[in-house]
Every structure is written in C-alpha cells, then in structure tokens.
Amino acid sequence: MQKSNTYDAIVIGAGMxxxxxxxxxxxxxxxxLQIERGKDVKHIKDYPTTNLNPWEFKHRGDISKEVxxxxxxxxxCYAFKEDNQHFFVKDTEHPYIQxxxxxxxxxxxxxxxxxxxxxxxxxWSDFDFQGPERDGFAxxxxxxxxxLDTWYSYVEKFAGISGNRDGxxxxxxxxxxxAWELNCVEKYFQSSVKKNFENRHVIYGRCAHVTExxxxxxxxxxxxxxxxxxxxxxCPFGGYFNANSTTIPWAxxxxxxxxxxxxxxxxxxxxxxxxKATGIRVIDAHTLETTEYFAKIIFINAGAINxxxxxxxxxxxxxxxxxxxxSGTLGKxxxxxxxxxxxxxxxxxxxxxxxxxxxxxxxxxxRFRNVYKQETEFLRGYAAGFSANRWGGRSNEGIGxxxxxxxxxxxxxxxxxxxxxxxxxxxxKESNYVSLDKEKVDKWGMPLLHISVKYDDNDEKMIKDFHExxxxxxxxxxxxxxxxxxxxxxxxxxxxxxxxxxxxxxxKTSVLNEWHQIHSCKNVFITDGACMTSTSTQNPSLTYMAMxxxxxxxxxxxxxxxLLM
Amino acid sequence: MKRRSAIRNISAIAAGIxxxxxxxxxxxxxxxxxxxxxxxDNQQVWIEAISEAILPKKDLxxxxxxxxxxxxxxxxxxxxxxxxxxxxxxxYNKCTEDIKTxxxxxxxxxxxxxxxxxxEDQLKEDVIAAEKLDEDIIIDNTEKxxxxxxxxxxxxxxxxxxxxxxxQIKEYKLxxxxxxxxxCVEV
Ligand SMILES: Cc1cc2nc3c(=O)[nH]c(=O)nc-3n(C[C@H](O)[C@H](O)[C@H](O)COP(=O)(O)OP(=O)(O)OC[C@H]3O[C@@H](n4cnc5c(N)ncnc54)[C@H](O)[C@@H]3O)c2cc1C
Ligand code: SF4
Numbered sequence: 001m002q003k004s005n006t007y008d009a010i011v012i013g014a015g016m017x018x019x020x021x022x023x024x025x026x027x028x029x030x031x032x033l034q035i036e037r038g039k040d041v042k043h044i045k046d047y048p049t050t051n052l053n054p055w056e057f058k059h060r061g062d063i064s065k066e067v068x069x070x071x072x073x074x075x076x077c078y079a080f081k082e083d084n085q086h087f088f089v090k091d092t093e094h095p096y097i098q099x100x101x102x103x104x105x106x107x108x109x110x111x112x113x114x115x116x117x118x119x120x121x122x123x124w125s126d127f128d129f130q131g132p133e134r135d136g137f138a139x140x141x142x143x144x145x146x147x148l149d150t151w152y153s154y155v156e157k158f159a160g161i162s163g164n165r166d167g168x169x170x171x172x173x174x175x176x177x178x179a180w181e182l183n184c185v186e187k188y189f190q191s192s193v194k195k196n197f198e199n200r201h202v203i204y205g206r207c208a209h210v211t212e213x214x215x216x217x218x219x220x221x222x223x224x225x226x227x228x229x230x231x232x233x234x235c236p237f238g239g240y241f242n243a244n245s246t247t248i249p250w251a252x253x254x255x256x257x258x259x260x261x262x263x264x265x266x267x268x269x270x271x272x273x274x275x276k277a278t279g280i281r282v283i284d285a286h287t288l289e290t291t292e293y294f295a296k297i298i299f300i301n302a303g304a305i306n307x308x309x310x311x312x313x314x315x316x317x318x319x320x321x322x323x324x325x326x327s328g329t330l331g332k333x334x335x336x337x338x339x340x341x342x343x344x345x346x347x348x349x350x351x352x353x354x355x356x357x358x359x360x361x362x363x364x365x366x367r368f369r370n371v372y373k374q375e376t377e378f379l380r381g382y383a384a385g386f387s388a389n390r391w392g393g394r395s396n397e398g399i400g401x402x403x404x405x406x407x408x409x410x411x412x413x414x415x416x417x418x419x420x421x422x423x424x425x426x427x428x429k430e431s432n433y434v435s436l437d438k439e440k441v442d443k444w445g446m447p448l449l450h451i452s453v454k455y456d457d458n459d460e461k462m463i464k465d466f467h468e469x470x471x472x473x474x475x476x477x478x479x480x481x482x483x484x485x486x487x488x489x490x491x492x493x494x495x496x497x498x499x500x501x502x503x504x505x506x507x508k509t510s511v512l513n514e515w516h517q518i519h520s521c522k523n524v525f526i527t528d529g530a531c532m533t534s535t536s537t538q539n540p541s542l543t544y545m546a547m548x549x550x551x552x553x554x555x556x557x558x559x560x561x562x563l564l565m
Numbered sequence: 566m567k568r569r570s571a572i573r574n575i576s577a578i579a580a581g582i583x584x585x586x587x588x589x590x591x592x593x594x595x596x597x598x599x600x601x602x603x604x605x606d607n608q609q610v611w612i613e614a615i616s617e618a619i620l621p622k623k624d625l626x627x628x629x630x631x632x633x634x635x636x637x638x639x640x641x642x643x644x645x646x647x648x649x650x651x652x653x654x655x656x657y658n659k660c661t662e663d664i665k666t667x668x669x670x671x672x673x674x675x676x677x678x679x680x681x682x683x684x685e686d687q688l689k690e691d692v693i694a695a696e697k698l699d700e701d702i703i704i705d706n707t708e709k710x711x712x713x714x715x716x717x718x719x720x721x722x723x724x725x726x727x728x729x730x731x732x733q734i735k736e737y738k739l740x741x742x743x744x745x746x747x748x749c750v751e752v
Contacts, residue, residue, distance in 0.1 A: 051739065053728065053731065053739055054731055054737065055628060055629055055630060055727055055728045055731060056630070057726075058630055058639075059639070059640070059643055059644075060722060060726045062640075062644055064643045064644065065643065065644050065645055065646055180746055180748070181746075181749075182748060183748040183749055184748065184749040224743045225743060226740050226741065226742050226743050227741045227742065227743060227744075227746055228740055228741065230739075351752070352751060353749050353750065353751065353752065354749075354750060355746070355747060355748055355750070356746070356747045356750055357741055357746035357747055358741060358745075399619055399620075399681055399684050399685055399688070399717065400618060400619065400620075400677065400681040401621060403619065403717075404620055404621050404622070407620075407725065407730075408734065413752060
C-alpha cells in the first residue's frame with residue numbers, strides 16, 4: 001500500500017501557487033501527487049456559464065436572498081454573482097470562527113481562486129523586501145528582489161502578462177505583452193500627476209491577459225483575449241491566466257502528475273526518527289475515508305490561511321504546537337491589504353471624447369508614500385487603482401409610455417467619472433493570528449479555525465492620508481465633485497491575506513528560510529501567501545507564482561544532489 | 566386592530582386571495598422560510614394589465630427566460646425576505662382592490678391610463694408625515710408603495726435583460742473580439 005501511495009513530491013492545493021509548484025516539479029521529472037480538497041474543474045468543460053448571455057441567466061445575475069443571508073461574507077465580495085457562484089466556498093459549508101470579523105473568501109476546486117481573480121500582476125521591489133528591516137517591523141526578509149527577478153520573468157513569459165515598461169522603481173518592469181491603451185482622461189491624469197508631483201506615477205495596471213498570443217501560449221492551447229470581461233466565469237479562449245488552462249494541464253502533459261481532487265489534507269506526517277516529514281494524511285471529501293500518501297518533499301499551497309491550518313494541525317511529539325513551530329510564531333503575524341478607502345470625482349473636460357468596447361484592466365498608481373524616506377506618522381504606504389469611465393445611460397424615470405420612451409431613447413453620455421481605491425500595506429503583528437479550536441471540528445475532522453485579525457491605528461492614519469493625497473492629486477487635475485468614502489469593510493475582503501508561516505533569517509523568529517523550507521524540517525516547502533513576511537502594496541499572486549517556481553527548482557536541485565532524501 | 570400580524574395576512578391569502586395565476590397549475594411564490602403560495606386564476610389578467618400599463622411592450626418581440634408574471638413570482642420569491650414577500654403580496658391585493666374601487670371596474674376592463682394614474686400616485690413621496698397617520702394606514706401605504714415600486718423595477722429589468730434589448734439597444738456582444746477597445750474616440 002505504502003509503495004503504491006509513494007511519490008517523489010506532493011503538492012497540497014491546486015490553485016494559483018500549487019499549479020506552479022506542480023508544473024515545475026513535474027517538468028523536473030519528479031512524480032508528483034497534487035492533492036486538492038475541492039472538485040476537479042477542467043478548462044472550458046467545467047465553466048458552465050462561460051458562454052451564457054445576460055438573458056440566459058435565470059436570475060439576471062442576482063444571488064438569492066436566502067444565499068446572501070446564509071453567507072454574509074462571500075455575499076460582500078464584489079465578484080460573487082449568479083454567473084460564478086459555483087466557484088465560491090459558501091460560508092455555511094466551511095465554517096470558521098471569527099474572533100474578530102473576517103470575511104474569508106475561498107475557492108475550493110482545482111484552480112482555486114485563480115479562476116475568479118482580478119488578474120492584476122505588479123512585481124514587488126526592494127522597497128518591499130527591505131521594508132521590515134528599514135522600518136523596524138516584522139523580521140527581515142531573507143530574500144531580496146534580485147532573488148526573484150529572473151523567476152518573475154520566467155512566470156510572466158509563461159502566464160502572459162500585459163503591461164508597459166514604465167521605468168518606475170517601486171514596480172519593476174517585466175516581460176510584457178502589449179498593453180491596452182489608457183483612455184484620454186487616464187492619460188491626462190497621468191501627465192497631470194507627472195507635472196505636479198515628484199515620484200508619483202500613473203501607469204497601466206499590468207494584468208495576466210494574453211493580449212498577443214506567443215508560441216508558448218499556442219502550445220498551452222490558449223488564445224488571445226477577446227475583451228469579453230467575463231473572466232471570472234472561466235474563459236473559453238484561455239485569455240487570462242488560471243491554473244486550469246495553464247499550469248495544471250502543462251504539468252499533466254509531462255506524464256508525471258497525479259491529480260487527486262476531492263481529497264482534504266488533514267495533516268503532515270512527521271517521522272521523529274528520520275527527522276523529516278514523510279507524507280500526508282488525507283480525508284476523502286465524500287466518503288471521509290483516511291488515506292496516507294508519502295513523498296520525499298512536500299509543497300504546501302493550500303492558500304495562506306489553510307496552509308496555516310494544515311501546519312497547526314500537524315502535531316507530533318517533536319512538534320506539539322504544529323509542524324515547524326519552534327519559534328512559536330506559526331499562525332501569527334497574519335496581515336492583509338487595506339482596501340477600505342475610495343475617492344471618486346467628475347472630470348468636466350474631454351466631453352467630446354469617449355471609449356468604445358471593453359478592457360479588462362485599468363490604470364494603477366504605485367505606492368508613493370514613505371518610499372525613499374519616512375515622511376508620515378504612519379509606516380509604509382498604499383497603492384491605488386485609477387479608472388476613468390464615461391457611461392452612456394438612459395433614464396428610467398416615468399411610467400407607462402414615458403418610461404418606455406426613456407428606455408428606448410438614444411443613450412446620453414454622462415460626464416467622465418473617475419475613481420480610485422486604496423490598496424494599503426498592513427503591518428504584520430503577533431496579535432493578528434489564526435489558531436485551532438480545541439474542540440470543534442468540521443465534517444472532515446479538521447479543527448475549526450479561529451481568525452483574529454484587525455486593523456490598527458496605522459491603518460486609520462493611512463486611510464486619512466490616502467483621502468488627503470488623492471484629493472490633492474484629483475484637485476490639481478481639475479476634477480470636481482470629489483467624494484471620499486471609507487466602507488469599513490472587515491479584513492479578508494481584500495482577498496490578499498498573508499503570513500502566519502513567515503520567512504526569515506532566524507529560526508527563533510520565523511518558520512521558513514530563504515528557500516521556503518521549514519527551518520527545522522527542510523523537506524517541507526511553503527510558497528503561498530502564508531510565507532509572506534510583510535505584505536507590500538502590490539497584488540501578491542505574481543510573487544507567489546515566482547516564489548513557487550524558484551522553490552520548486554531549488555527542491556529538485558537539492559534532490560538531484562542527494563539532499564532532502 | 567393596531568398591528569397586523571404577518572401570519573394572519575399569509576393565511577388570509579392562502580385561504581383565497583391569489584396572485585398571478587393564468588397557467589393551469591398556477592404560479593408559485595415560495596417563501597424564504599419554505600412556505601409556498603400558489604397563485605391561481607383571475608388575477609393573471611390584473612398582472613398582465615398592470616405590467617403592460619407600467620411599461621407597454623405587447624408590440625415587441627422579446628426573448629426572455631420566462632413571461633413577466635413568472636419573472637415577478639420568481640424574483641420576489643428569490644430576492645426578498647419572507648416579510649417583504651408578504652408585504653408585496655398584500656400590496657398587490659390592496660392595489661388591485663383600490664383600482665377596482667376607485668374606477669369601479671373589473672380587471673379586464675381597467676384602462677392603462679387608469680393604472681398609470683394610480684401608480685403615479687402611489688410612487689409619489691408621502692405628502693402627509695407618516696407619524697400623523699393611523700398605523701394601519703401606514704402599513705397599507707407602505708405595502709402598496711412597495712408593490713408599485715418593486716413591480717416597476719421588475720418590469721424594467723425584464724425588458725432590459727431581454728435578448729433584443731441587450732443586442733439592439735445596448736449593443737451587447739458576448740465576444741466583442743480583440744482590438745475592439747478604443748481608448749479615445751470622438752463622440
Ligand atoms: C475575486 C478575487 C479577485 C482577486 N484579484 C486578485 C488580483 O487582481 N491580483 C492578485 O494578485 N490576486 C488576486 N486575488 C487573490 C488570488 O486569487 C490569490 O492570491 C491566489 O489565488 C492565492 O493562491 P493560492 O495558491 O495561495 O490559493 P488558491 O488559489 O486559493 O488555491 C489553494 C487551493 O488549495 C486547496 N486547499 C485548501 N485547503 C486544502 C486542504 N486541506 N487539502 C487539500 N487542498 C486544500 C483549495 O481548495 C484551493 O484550490 C483575487 C482573488 C479573488 C477571489
Ligand atoms: S476579457 Fe479576455 S480573458 Fe476575460 S473572458 Fe474575456 S476573452 Fe477571456
């Protein structure tokens with residue numbers, strides 16, 4: 001039995017980062033078992049709504065009151081709609097305990113959240129990797145930008161990232177496919193910011209779309225993006241990057257991948273005598289039967305918080321508080337992105353211009369606060385989106401003939417509306433943590449997770465500064481009718497939760513080393529958001545991809561050299 | 566009687582007053598808490614008449630998932646709490662009673678102008694401060710207003726999500742094609 005359940009490598013999770021781990025390990029010739037708790041989702045075949053028109057949706061895009069009431073957390077996610085509700089985990093089906101309010105947005109299936117993501121892919125820079133050391137929080141990252149640079153290029157070429165080479169040092173340039181054009185108001189704002197502010201930039205939001213098919217995309221069977229902007233349903237052209245269309249089929253093509261969906265990893269098996277992890281315990285999602293699988297190396301890519309859960313639940317004599325938890329930091333220093341603040345306004349110019357067609361990204365304002373020196377009362381900074389739109393609308397006033405005439409009248413173009421949302425870095429703290437409930441377990445026998453994560457004063461100050469600085473930038477551009485808001489969303493809804501299994505130089509204060517290995521159990525690698533020492537302001541997934549590819553090659557090299565056996 | 570209990574209202578409706586019938590099986594309104602009401606016969610005419618008056622579309626060919634009465638029943642069951650479903654049904658009954666009384670007419674004789682005029686009144690802001698009214702009247706008014714507002718919104722949604730409206734008026738294309746985004750064109 002043990003023999004037939006033995007592989008060279010195991011990857012836990014078949015989402016954004018797990019797809020990369022599996023692809024790289026398989027390409028390096030390792031027989032790899034990829035374990036996924038959710039169902040299989042085959043590219044195109046399992047995108048049930050991908051080709052539906054608006055009139056073909058039974059509820060015209062709405063989610064029922066019953067589902068909303070029962071699942072308040074996912075119902076607050078902007079992307080949760082009738083057309084892709086099947087990709088979201090229902091709060092009720094997979095409960096957790098909110099010691100502090102936390103909207104945990106999950107996708108349990110092959111593809112994970114890579115099916116529903118918004119595809120924004122900005123690189124991190126040394127301003128991020130050096131941040132904790134410079135500003136005296138968390139612990140120093142054991143890696144720098146130079147360690148990831150080539151791996152960013154590697155994953156960008158394969159995934160297909162569209163962007164411009166902007167020469168902005170906070171968001172280094174990469175290997176880009178052509179960008180969509182910024183519209184005239186976005187370009188105008190870009191030049192206004194350049195003229196009026198030093199070291200502030202407005203650039204195109206780099207995104208994981210194949211805007212020009214390369215040979216590698218042909219080989220993947222992916223076509224050029226057709227500007228549908230229905231990506232979260234799964235794209236029939238493979239126009240955007242997800243694990244289902246790209247990394248997982250590529251791994252399968254090597255003949256080295258065994259994908260096992262509907263299998264919940266309960267814990268890692270640690271052998272005290274051999275001083276290493278030897279395998280995993282898995283619960284069948286339907287029969288609840290337990291099976292053990294064995295391998296030389298294990299990659300955990302279950303999504304940041306679930307990776308914490310698996311490790312905390314992996315108890316042994318050597319590790320009574322969870323695998324690798326010698327430092328006592330496992331589950332702690334969880335952080336996220338602060339998306340609470342918004343600004344919107346009207347641009348009165350360019351009334352003779354409009355856009356036509358659709359484009360699945362917009363503009364991006366890289367972080368400009370506290371970059372070169374500490375200049376505010378709060379630590380770190382924020383990036384922001386920027387978009388300008390001009391909607392053609394029809395009045396729905398009136399009743400009877402008047403209403404009908406209005407609905408059929410020529411659309412009237414409104415003014416240009418502009419808006420930005422904040423993407424703030426939060427500071428990882430010991431007091432922001434996840435832990436296991438001592439008694440309650442879920443249907444699969446996994447302890448329920450307590451989540452205790454909240455904002456602090458630094459975040460409040462940052463929101464105020466975002467409103468002030470963006471107001472200044474908008475006013476200098478001549479935008480009027482400026483409106484500020486703070487939606488007081490709870491943590492989690494940013495869907496960029498990170499940390500709990502942080503990397504660091506010192507085993508006394510961190511769990512992972514510079515190669516994502518558990519300091520004291522080197523054949524276990526963590527390359528999803530759990531490993532992040534700090535959060536930066538940039539969307540994190542591209543960095544998880546680069547880290548996964550880098551660590552997988554390191555692991556394969558180490559095995560080649562006879563290490564990690 | 567000061568406050569009407571939702572339970573009493575529901576049983577009154579279940580006992581006889583019915584909404585959106587028409588098809589021989591009747592149309593079902595499922596309450597969020599699992600209860601179901603079946604709407605039968607004579608009021609199909611009302612709902613058709615009201616819908617046509619609010620937003621005339623008899624002359625249009627529209628491809629939609631379902632007929633308007635079916636759509637209303639489905640969306641009210643789907644998107645409202647049990648309390649709001651009850652209010653909607655009560656509002657419906659009161660509005661149709663009002664129209665019958667005011668215009669001394671039956672469902673198949675009421676004119677679109679009469680319905681429009683009635684709806685216009687209902688959709689107006691309250692002129693008298695609510696607290697000065699008897700509580701029963703407030704409930705009556707709220708339910709009627711809610712019914713009129715919801716029905717109008719649903720009529721708009723039913724039309725604007727139809728194939729023809731999407732394709733011809735909103736120029737919707739499922740696959741616009743690469744190169745179809747123009748960042749800046751003259752109006
Ligand atoms: C609406 C939305 C918009 C987003 N937009 C962006 C964006 O623009 N840019 C960006 O960078 N990021 C974005 N994100 C976040 C991005 O999706 C995540 O950062 C990314 O998917 C994380 O990758 P992962 O591999 O860690 O987790 P996932 O992709 O979630 O994959 C984890 C997988 O592990 C499985 N798993 C969990 N526990 C177990 C277990 N015990 N046993 C077996 N399998 C398990 C899960 O079922 C899942 O399939 C967005 C997310 C959403 C939902
Ligand atoms: S925008 Fe591109 S990637 Fe998204 S659904 Fe459309 S074609 Fe696919």
